[in-house]
Amino acid sequence: MTVRELQDEIVRLKKETNTAILAHSYQAREIVEIADFTGDSYKLSVDATKTDADNILFCGVHFMAETAKMLSPQKRVFLANKNAGCPMAEQMDREMISQLREMEPDRTVVAYINTTASLKTVCDVCVTSSSALRIVKALDSDKLLFIPDCNLGSWVKAQCPEKDIKLLHGGCPTHAAITAKEVKKAKEEHPDALFLVHPECVPAVVELADYVGSTSGIMDFAKKSDHKEFIIGTETSISEHLQYDCPDKKFWPVTKDIVCRNMKLTTLPDVYNTLKGMDSGDAFEILMSDELIASARKCIDEMIRLGG
Numbered sequence: 001m002t003v004r005e006l007q008d009e010i011v012r013l014k015k016e017t018n019t020a021i022l023a024h025s026y027q028a029r030e031i032v033e034i035a036d037f038t039g040d041s042y043k044l045s046v047d048a049t050k051t052d053a054d055n056i057l058f059c060g061v062h063f064m065a066e067t068a069k070m071l072s073p074q075k076r077v078f079l080a081n082k083n084a085g086c087p088m089a090e091q092m093d094r095e096m097i098s099q100l101r102e103m104e105p106d107r108t109v110v111a112y113i114n115t116t117a118s119l120k121t122v123c124d125v126c127v128t129s130s131s132a133l134r135i136v137k138a139l140d141s142d143k144l145l146f147i148p149d150c151n152l153g154s155w156v157k158a159q160c161p162e163k164d165i166k167l168l169h170g171g172c173p174t175h176a177a178i179t180a181k182e183v184k185k186a187k188e189e190h191p192d193a194l195f196l197v198h199p200e201c202v203p204a205v206v207e208l209a210d211y212v213g214s215t216s217g218i219m220d221f222a223k224k225s226d227h228k229e230f231i232i233g234t235e236t237s238i239s240e241h242l243q244y245d246c247p248d249k250k251f252w253p254v255t256k257d258i259v260c261r262n263m264k265l266t267t268l269p270d271v272y273n274t275l276k277g278m279d280s281g282d283a284f285e286i287l288m289s290d291e292l293i294a295s296a297r298k299c300i301d302e303m304i305r306l307g308g
């Protein structure tokens with residue numbers, strides 16, 4: 001079967017099973033092409049609530065499918081590849097954060113959405129990369145613990161000096177691997193390009209940016225800008241998708257090695273097999289108890305209440 005034939009079969013099966021496919025923008029091109037919704041973590045969690053499909057098939061990593069399930073508990077939610085986890089989401093657990101809460105009960109715990117549902121049950125409010133600064137500024141509390149990403153946390157902290165923000169040593173291995181030396185080299189090679197960066201990168205890289213934002217923020221900025229050349233400081237798929245969307249512009253990844261291995265575990269055959277196996281129990285469905293959903297959702301609802 002060719003890629004195109006498999007894509008056609010997936011499109012037929014998703015109609016037959018009344019399934020909406022949500023794909024994070026770090027997914028490969030052939031998966032983004034068959035998705036109903038694409039974007040960053042925040043956009044996809046909102047999109048999941050908008051669809052009236054019975055089933056959601058997530059092409060991304062585990063915490064994203066969990067978030068979709070929490071926001072649409074009446075739907076069946078499947079993850080296309082059951083091994084696709086986010087290493088950052090696994091770095092801290094509920095016991096560790098509960099202990100820190102006991103030591104400093106007056107600190108509000110702000111959790112990046114890249115955390116497990118179990119960890120969210122002991123946090124006060126969630127943020128995404130697109131909402132982090134806005135939510136932190138909107139919080140009544142001035143004493144915060146920001147987990148798990150110390151790079152995103154440092155970026156927020158730098159713009160919110162009025163708050164006492166404690167950080168822990170966590171973060172995204174893919175983004176944290178980008179170095180300032182690599183960025184400077186890319187700038188030398190493409191002197192007319194603007195540098196757009198994700199705040200999961202280390203502060204020395206973020207400091208070199210012309211624009212800092214979430215995956216969707218970077219894509220929107222590049223599409224709307226009058227500029228013609230961009231160096232992209234996030235997962236390499238973003239440069240590729242932008243090159244398709246804006247053929248008259250040029251997009252250079254800082255290096256070609258900025259690949260999230262977990263995001264790239266998902267293949268078109270995984271999507272096909274999930275659609276085929278939904279009713280036989282062969283697909284990987286996200287199953288969560290009502291208690292876990294109710295408890296973990298509180299910090300997502302708090303994010304939505306404070307303006308998303």
Ligand code: 13P
Pocket residue numbers: 039040041042086114128129130172200213214215216
């Ligand atoms: P956003 O998609 O929210 O920008 O986050 C990037 C990321 O690393 C997702 O895992």
Ligand code: SF4
Pocket residue numbers: 061085086087088089114172173174175235260261262263
């Ligand atoms: Fe997790 Fe980083 Fe991959 Fe996003 S890019 S899924 S934060 S490891």
